[in-house]
Amino acid sequence: QVQLVESGGGVVQPGRSLRLSCAASGFTFSTYGMHWVRQAPGKGLDYVAVISYDGSKPYYADSVKGRFTVSRDNSKNTLYLQMNNLRAEDTAFYYCARDLPFSGLDNWGPGTLVTVSS
Amino acid sequence: QSALAQPASVSGSPGQSITISCTGTSSDIGNYNYVSWYQQHPGKAPILLIYDVSKRPSGISNRFSGSKSGNTASLTISGLQAEDEAHYYCSSYTTISTYVFGTGTTVTVL
Numbered sequence: 001q002v003q004l005v006e007s008g009g010g011v012v013q014p015g016r017s018l019r020l021s022c023a024a025s026g027f028t029f030s031t032y033g034m035h036w037v038r039q040a041p042g043k044g045l046d047y048v049a050v051i052s053y054d055g056s057k058p059y060y061a062d063s064v065k066g067r068f069t070v071s072r073d074n075s076k077n078t079l080y081l082q083m084n085n086l087r088a089e090d091t092a093f094y095y096c097a098r099d100l101p102f103s104g105l106d107n108w109g110p111g112t113l114v115t116v117s118s
Numbered sequence: 119q120s121a122l123a124q125p126a127s128v129s130g131s132p133g134q135s136i137t138i139s140c141t142g143t144s145s146d147i148g149n150y151n152y153v154s155w156y157q158q159h160p161g162k163a164p165i166l167l168i169y170d171v172s173k174r175p176s177g178i179s180n181r182f183s184g185s186k187s188g189n190t191a192s193l194t195i196s197g198l199q200a201e202d203e204a205h206y207y208c209s210s211y212t213t214i215s216t217y218v219f220g221t222g223t224t225v226t227v228l
Contacts (some may be wrong), residue, residue, distance in 0.1 A: 104154030
């Protein structure tokens with residue numbers, strides 16, 4: 001069955017960097033686009049980034065553009081989110097999710113918590 | 119891209135039907151039949167309930183149904199059960215080739 005597991009979250013000071021990973025299994029990772037979605041504690045879902053199946057055409061929400069980079073290693077079945085110059089407002093659970101082309105996000109990981117605090 | 123508008127809360131008694139609305143624009147809901155709905159229980163990841171306006175993934179109860187008219191989509195939960203108490207989010211594909219989420223609706227079973 002499809003499994004997505006995020007890792008790399010933790011507590012980080014403002015202005016510092018963090019890299020999240022999402023390990024995928026149970027499907028042919030290299031044929032699916034992948035997303036990052038975040039959710040601040042007690043708040044709604046906030047779209048972060050998407051990357052196509054081959055690593056081209058990344059897209060970023062305005063709130064993270066220029067600070068976050070999404071990438072993937074299809075040989076390792078792993079999705080990444082490099083987060084630089086972190087701000088307090090980046091504090092959230094970060095979920096990776098698989099793309100159902102045009103139709104939505106059909107499988108989600110359990111999420112990893114990123115806390116930006118001094 | 120502005121979030122799609124949902125009511126903050128909807129409630130109903132067991133066995134009743136409730137409907138959650140999701141209002142967007144001609145750049146998202148109004149332009150595509152690519153509306154999806156997600157259910158999220160506290161402390162859990164979202165799960166896909168509905169995609170392509172009205173399709174259900176395998177394993178999703180037929181008590182959940184979706185529809186769309188113009189720039190507004192709707193999720194109906196029939197035969198409301200205690201386990202349906204959760205947060206619900208709509209989403210749509212957009213003209214900038216990504217997705218936008220709704221503001222979220224808390225469903226309470228009275």
